[in-house]
Amino acid sequence: MLISVVIPTYRRTELLNRCIKALLVQRFDKTKFEIIVVSDGPDAETQNIINNWAGYEYPLIRFLPLPVKKGPAAARNHGWKNASGQIIAFTDDDCIPDSHWLSEIAKHCHPNEDVAITGKVIVPISNDPTDYELNTSHLQTADFITANCACTKKALEKAGGFDERFSLAWREDSDLHFKLMSNDIPIKNVKTAIITHPVRSTKWGISIKEQKKTMYDALLYKKYPRLYRSKIQRNPPVLYYAIILAFIMTIGGLIVKSQSITMVGLVIWISLTTFFTFKRLRNTRLSLNHIAEMVVTSIIIPFLSIFWQWYGAAKYKVLYI
Secondary structure, three states: OEEEEEEEEEHHHHHHHHHHHHHHHHOOOOEEEEEEEEEEEOOOOHHHHHOOOOOOOEEEEEEEOOOOOOHHHHHHHHHHHHOOEEEEEOOOOOOOOOHHHHHHHHOOOOOOOEEEEEEEEOOOOOOOOOOOHHHHHHHHHHHOOOEEEEEEEHHHHHHHOOOOOOOOOOHHHHHHHHHHHHHHOEEEEEEEEEEEOOOOOOOOOOHHHHHHHHHHHHHHHHHHHHHHHHOOOOOOOOHHHHHHHHHHHHHHHHOOOHHHHHHHHHHHHHHHHHHHHHHHHOOOOOOOHHHHHHHHHHHHHHHHHHHHHHHHHHHHHOOOO
C-alpha cells in the first residue's frame, strides 16, 4: 500500500459521497491506495454510506469512527495512525480531488523520506460573492492546509501528528505546518496536485458563530510566537480594540452623565463600525439581505472576537492580545 487518503467527517454524507466518487476515478493504480473515512464520533449515516461502497475491493474503503467527538485533528490522527500506506494524503469531505491528484502526490513524495507536500486549492466563487465566500476563497493562497496536503508516515511520526487540543476546524493545519518546519521537514509546493473546494451554503450570520475559533489563535501563538506573527497575523486587531474602547467611552460618558464624552465615544464607535462594515462589503454582494447581515455582524464581531481571543489567552496561559 503506497498511499492512504484520510478524510475526517461528521454527518455530511452528501458531501462525503461526492468526495469518494472523485477518489474512485483517480488515474492511479487502485491497488496502491486506500480511503480511510474517520467520523468524528458515532455516525450511523456515514456508516451507511461506506456500506454502499463495500463492493469495492480496490481501492479499499475503511470506516474508522471515533467513540466520541474530539474534532478533526483527532480524527486525522486516528486515520493516519491506523493507515497502511507509506504516504498519508489528507483532504476534507467537502473537497473534490482532481483525477490526477494521487499520481501527482506519488510523483513528488518519496515514501522513504521525511517530506511533505502542499497542493493547489481551487475555490470557485460567484461573480458577486458573499463575505463568507470571499473569506473561503483565501484558502487558495494559504501556505499549507489539510484540505490538500500529504506527508510520508515517517514525517508525521517525526513531527508528532496533529495537536488534538485544536478541537475545532481552525489552526490545526497551521500547527502541523509549523511542526514540520520546526523539525526541518521539507515541504514541497506541488501545483499539479489539485483539489477543488466548493463553498458550502451557510446560515445567515455565520460569521458570528465562527468567532469562537479565535481562541485557538492563542494556542498557536503560544506554541510558535515567531511563526505566528510572520505567517498568520503580524499585528493585534487594532480596529477591534478601537471599536471596543469607543463603545466603553460611550457607556462611561452615560454613567458619569457627561454629554461630551458620550457624544465623542458614540461618534467614534459609529464611524469605526461603519468603516468595518464597508470594508467587509467591498467586492462582495450588495443585496439588501447581505448588507443587513454585514451591518448586524459587524456590530457584534469585534466584541465577540476579542472575548474569544482573551478566553483562549486565559485558557492556554499566554499573553496574547
